[in-house]
Amino acid sequence: MSQAGIIQRAADGGLRIEDVALDAIAQQFGTPCYVYSRAALAAAYAGYREALATHGVADRALVCYAVKANSNLGILSVFARLGAGFDIVSGGELARVLAAGGDPRKIVFSGVGKSREEMRAALDAGILCFNVESASELETLDAVAGAMDKRAPVSLRVNPNVDPKTHPYISTGLKTAKFGIPFEDALALYRRARDLPNLEIHGIDCHIGSQLLDPAPAAEAAAKILGLVDALAAEGIVLSHIDVGGGMGIRYRDEAAPTAAEYLAPLLQVLAGRNEKLLFEPGRSLVGNAGLLLTRVEVLKHGEEKNFAVVDAAMNDLARPALYDAWHDIVPVRVPVKKLGAGGTAKVAAKRYEIVGPICESGDFLGHDRDLDLAEGDLLAILSAGAYGMAMSSNYNTRPRAAEVLVDGANIHLVRRREEIAQLFALESVLP
Numbered sequence: 143m144s145q146a147g148i149i150q151r152a153a154d155g156g157l158r159i160e161d162v163a164l165d166a167i168a169q170q171f172g173t174p175c176y177v178y179s180r181a182a183l184a185a186a187y188a189g190y191r192e193a194l195a196t197h198g199v200a201d202r203a204l205v206c207y208a209v210k211a212n213s214n215l216g217i218l219s220v221f222a223r224l225g226a227g228f229d230i231v232s233g234g235e236l237a238r239v240l241a242a243g244g245d246p247r248k249i250v251f252s253g254v255g256k257s258r259e260e261m262r263a264a265l266d267a268g269i270l271c272f273n274v275e276s277a278s279e280l281e282t283l284d285a286v287a288g289a290m291d292k293r294a295p296v297s298l299r300v301n302p303n304v305d306p307k308t309h310p311y312i313s314t315g316l317k318t319a320k321f322g323i324p325f326e327d328a329l330a331l332y333r334r335a336r337d338l339p340n341l342e343i344h345g346i347d348c349h350i351g352s353q354l355l356d357p358a359p360a361a362e363a364a365a366k367i368l369g370l371v372d373a374l375a376a377e378g379i380v381l382s383h384i385d386v387g388g389g390m391g392i393r394y395r396d397e398a399a400p401t402a403a404e405y406l407a408p409l410l411q412v413l414a415g416r417n418e419k420l421l422f423e424p425g426r427s428l429v430g431n432a433g434l435l436l437t438r439v440e441v442l443k444h445g446e447e448k449n450f451a452v453v454d455a456a457m458n459d460l461a462r463p464a465l466y467d468a469w470h471d472i473v474p475v476r477v478p479v480k481k482l483g484a485g486g487t488a489k490v491a492a493k494r495y496e497i498v499g500p501i502c503e504s505g506d507f508l509g510h511d512r513d514l515d516l517a518e519g520d521l522l523a524i525l526s527a528g529a530y531g532m533a534m535s536s537n538y539n540t541r542p543r544a545a546e547v548l549v550d551g552a553n554i555h556l557v558r559r560r561e562e563i564a565q566l567f568a569l570e571s572v573l574p
């Protein structure tokens with residue numbers, strides 16, 4: 143299991159997250175329901191901080207949680223209390239971070255299409271830095287800051303043209319990507335930034351992709367970026383921080399995912415002996431394995447070719463399988479004690495199932511070819527669903543979005559109530 147330690151099968155055959163039984167959560171809050179572990183969030187964050195301390199750079203390093211991975215206020219508040227910074231990509235995420243008690247001076251603002259209004263809100267809040275992604279954005283930001291009589295702190299997101307060797311939809315650092323400023327154009331754009339009156343150059347950043355299992359491409363990108371930092375310094379443009387982005391991969395199935403220490407070691411080796419502050423923007427690796435999606439089997443359809451288990455969660459709740467053909471482990475919440483095998487694994491797999499949702503799309507699946515012993519009404523846990531799960535959910539098919547629960551030891555916090563159907567069309571109107 144990819145979440146060993148945080149999710150465990152008790153002697154009674156029931157799955158627990160920290161000190162809470164998952165079937166108790168389903169009973170209290172219904173399904174589908176996202177369930178997160180505070181201990182797992184804290185442990186993932188500590189993994190980064192400890193690795194930074196090991197390399198002696200903790201004092202000048204800031205871990206900015208990439209909010210888009212999971213923007214629930216409960217989760218943001220956990221990271222805010224741990225002292226984390228935040229990487230945001232919209233004015234909406236800015237508002238969330240502030241509402242959750244995040245420190246605006248630890249916020250970096252990424253994204254290829256920031257609106258003027260978003261720029262104003264971020265300048266008002268006093269964020270740490272704008273990660274600027276184009277020449278046009280640089281000019282607009284200068285104008286917006288000037289009109290507010292402020293100076294905008296900027297970093298240029300440079301595209302190092304390094305292949306992160308990940309899924310094409312989550313690869314961002316190649317020349318063909320829409321993200322970032324081409325490496326060859328960066329020097330000229332820094333010169334332009336220096337000449338604009340309402341900008342203050344702070345740093346440089348890159349982010350080459352997501353679910354990176356090999357740390358080498360990130361280290362390679364950092365090395366390329368450093369060359370640029372030194373070339374800039376030779377022209378008198380001295381940067382105060384280097385932001386190496388996020389992207390560390392996690393184990394969903396059997397991937398050899400690196401620990402934070404393993405992922406950061408080559409990167410920090412490249413960055414050793416520098417004076418700049420170091421920024422990191424991890425999203426998935428801080429939350430992915432801290433959450434699961436709890437769902438109930440509604441209908442079993444046994445056929446000649448295939449067996450279907452229709453569950454009450456669907457692609458609107460967890461889009462990753464439909465979108466990226468992503469694999470999530472799916473395990474029964476309760477295994478009868480007589481069927482418990484060694485190590486708490488279920489002994490027999492009665493049938494091979496397609497685990498699908500009720501949405502009217504053939505792409506609405508959560509897992510293919512899963513060997514499970516199922517009955518209607520059974521609860522299933524879809525694991526490693528803490529990142530890009532709820533955050534990418536929708537109301538497709540007018541389905542209320544799932545409840546979200548954050549477990550802390552034996553305490554259960556409902557951090558998002560289940561949506562009600564009337565809320566889903568409350569902003570709409572019929573014709574007069």
Ligand SMILES: *Cc1c(COP(=O)(O)O)cnc(C)c1O
Binds near residue numbers: 388424426
């Ligand atoms: C999505 C994103 C991240 C986080 O990526 P993960 O793979 O979730 O760590 C960090 N920085 C930027 C600019 C992003 O777009």
